[in-house]
Amino acid sequence: MCPPADTIKKDNTSTLKALVAFFGLTTVGLLAATIALAVQNGNSSDAPSSSSSSAQATTSVDYLQLKSSSSFFSTPNKDNVCAGAKLALDNKLCADLEVAPQAGANITKGYIGGMDVGDIEPNTKAYFQSSMCPVNVHWHLGAEHYSVGEFDENGHGPHDGDAHVRHLATEEHAEVQDGYRCHHYDANDAKFTTPYNWQHCVGMEVGETYEVHWPHSAAGACGTVNQYQTPFYDGVFCNLPLETFQTLGAQDIASAVGVHGQVFTIVNDESYFYPDMIRGMIVDKEMGRDVSYYTGSTTGETRNNTMCSQYTPITWQVDRKCHMISASSFDKLCYDMKMQRDDMSDDLHAHGSRELVSDELAANNQYYVGNRMKKNLRV
Structure with missing residues (x-):
């Protein structure tokens, strides 16, 4: 014999509320754990210091120095097909x-x-x-x-x-x-x-x-x-x-x-x-x-x-x-x-x-x- 319809409705509502409460508590717990882990990592001695980050940001490349050692420019007089092309007038x-x-x-x-x-x-x-x-x-x-x-x-x-x-x-x-x-x-x-x-x-x-x-x-x-x-x-x-x-x-x-x-x-x-x-x-x-x-x-x-x-x-x-x-x-x-x-x-x-x-x-x-x-x- 089937239970009354209003009884089924009450049971479903109770179950839904329980699931919402469970997942809500789970989400809050995960969020708290994530925040704690982030704070821990932020305070870790392995994290780069502000001074090292600044040093990385200000590091520059000397392109003229790189040119002087580049194989593309090692024999400029030999490779320059225009060298001496001037017509003397x-x-x-x-x-x-x-x-x-x-x-x-x-x-x-x-x-x-x-x-x-x-x-x-x-x-x-x-x-x-x-x-x-x-x-x-x-x-x-x-x-x-x-x-x-x-x-x-x-x-x-x-x-x-x-x-x-x-x-x-x-x-x-x-x-x-x-x-x-x-x-x-x-x-x-x-x-x-x-x-x-x-x-x-x-x-x-x-x-x-x-x-x-x-x-x-x-x-x-x-x-x-x-x-x-x-x-x-x-x-x-x-x-x-x-x-x-x-x-x-x-x-x-x-x-x-x-x-x-x-x-x-x-x-x-x-x-x-x-x-x-x-x-x-x-x-x-x-x-x-x-x-x-x-x-x-x-x-x-x-x-x-x-x-x-x-x-x-x-x-x-x-x-x-x-x-x-x-x-x-x-x-x-x-x-x-x-x-x-x-x-x-x-x-x-x-x-x-x-x-x-x-x-x-x-x-x-x-x-x-x-x-x-x-x-x-x-x-």
Whole structure:
């Protein structure tokens, strides 16, 4: 005979309550045991001390030391396929050259050079779109180019009034010729005057103006460990033997060899840090937007308006604006240069600046970026 339904319901309810109570007590017991075990382990002498944890967190790796003992870099001169690739073209009297436009020129918007270069045009594409890659990075003391209101004779720096030829910020290097300065410097602002503890760059100075150049070439060892070279000519001519070079026309060269140029004032302020300067012109926000395009030559203080470079015509793409950048950005760049297979130590300091190219030696094929298109100023 079956018990009454209400009796079954009461029995089931009692059983359920008992099970809930049992599992509840079991869970509480396990939780208490777990907490006790955790506390015991936390107090164990086997646990790492706070000092050892801190030591582990601050341990750093010396990558330059690792490079010096790496098998990949054990015979850099033998493995560097670009070493000695430079084609020697000595400077020559400008009067003895025919159509050989020079750099750095006036890049103020609206300026047109006085040398008629005919149909030769600068490469106005992004260099990577022409299978070109950066093969070097180096910089000059002051700006070699001239942009009114940005870097010109009215700019300022930590050595206003000094001679046009002066020492770098170290006695290890000889005097170099100074270029133009930007307008950012303020002697009453600490970010322009507070010294920086340089670890990798040589002879650099906070508050000073530098023009950075990134030579590019379609004949470089692009995408390989040999891509970056010092001198930069080795990178430019790495895969371009003399017999091939002699078959190229002026436009062929201008379309396949070019330089990015960008001018900076160094500040001791980490809000201006940029981590990857080795790749080329910085194109971000207002940087690398107002660009001048023209054909010119290689630069440096061994050239002037009497003695010209024969490495011409090559494309120049130069930012017309001067930008502030942190000293640490440059030091990181110098570190990256030290990590290349080729020895780039000769480019860890600023080079001298060429005097401004005269109108008659500057090409008349300037382009500028405006209204989202490139315009030829001759048109």
